[in-house]
Amino acid sequence: MKNSFCFILMLGTILTSCSKKDNAIKMKGSDTEVNLAINLAEKFTELDDEFSISISGGGSGLGITSLLNGQADIANSSRPLSDDEIQQFKDKNIELKTVIFAEDATAFVVHKDLPLEEIDLETLGKILSGEITNWNEIIDLDLPINIYGRQSSSGTHSFVKKKLKIEFTQAAKEMTGNAQIIEGVKADKSGIGYVGAGYVAHDPNANTKIRIVNIKEKPDSIAYSPIDTETINKSLYFFQRPLYQFVLADSWHKVKPFIDFEESKLGKKMIEEHGYYIIEK
Known part of the structure; x- marks a missing residue:
């Protein structure tokens, strides 16, 4: 019985650890978007404390490079991908999803x-x-x-x-x-x-x-x-111009709840309050 309890406790710890890891999102990139991204992430994690989101700026190029290097799940970008960047992702067989969330x-x-x-x-x-x-x-x-x-x-x-x-x-x-x-x-x-x-x-x-x-x-x-x-x-x-979020396809399952929040009534309200404009889809 004691051994069974230890196994159950260990399994619970592993599941908790995996759960937290699965809900940890790394976002890097555009300084144009960083203040808005931080406030959206703060509100989102208030509503769902199972998630943790780390955000840093440094420019669109840095965010895109971080995706290429596996150091981010989302790259905020105030520009589209260049032809060279598109080829780099193809060369590494990295699939991206593109979200245009504001103007x-x-x-x-x-x-x-x-x-x-x-x-x-x-x-x-x-x-x-x-x-x-x-x-x-x-x-x-x-x-x-x-x-x-x-x-x-x-x-x-x-x-x-x-x-x-x-x-x-x-x-x-x-x-x-x-x-x-x-x-x-x-x-x-x-x-x-x-x-x-x-x-x-x-x-x-x-x-x-x-x-x-x-x-x-x-x-x-x-x-x-x-x-x-x-x-x-x-x-x-x-x-x-449009504002982009490039998301690793492999990370889409854990990022999608945050993207859904951005597109919610509250998310759109926050985007507008920050001086950006909603793109009607």
Whole structure:
């Protein structure tokens, strides 16, 4: 009887351990999505404490690489997979499932005292590529332009570069995330940077110290704001994009309850409260 009890106790321990392991999810990637992902995970695990979710940022590229290396179940990404990445997954026989769970817009921000309300794409491209280096070339202010951007592993970095069809100037400061860019621009009257619109939309302190610049495609076009819901719903803002979650097919069974939560009424409400937009399926 004693031996039977020990076996039952041991079996119970093994089952508990397996259960916890099966419900442990690792999520890595986009800094654009990280704050939202953390809050979604916190609420989800409040509702179902059988799950544990570890989340880290570092950029879309890092998240995708983590999937390739077996170090994550979900990669948050603010860009689609590149052709090279698709081939790498094929070479390793790794199957992915793709979830598009929200839409985002990239906001361009300057210091609150910089008198710039709007900018056209050609001028913006010339600033970020280093062709225009002083604000006096476009506004009445003689100050050298300081650019606060992202590292090359960032999906936002790739997105902006591809949309404007430019290469960033080497003078651009490479920051690790939205928060660092915002802090840089807050402290620099000649600074310009780009961040996730959802990040600034829900940071009232940031909005008192920075200015969101409206974007127009041509000098004589209408300028649009990245934090205007109607603009995004009509797809009028030039720098709007879907947000992706790439999931290992082998992990789908344990990840699916969390994905279902994101698509629930509460999950969608949280996504919208963070300044992102729901994609109707």
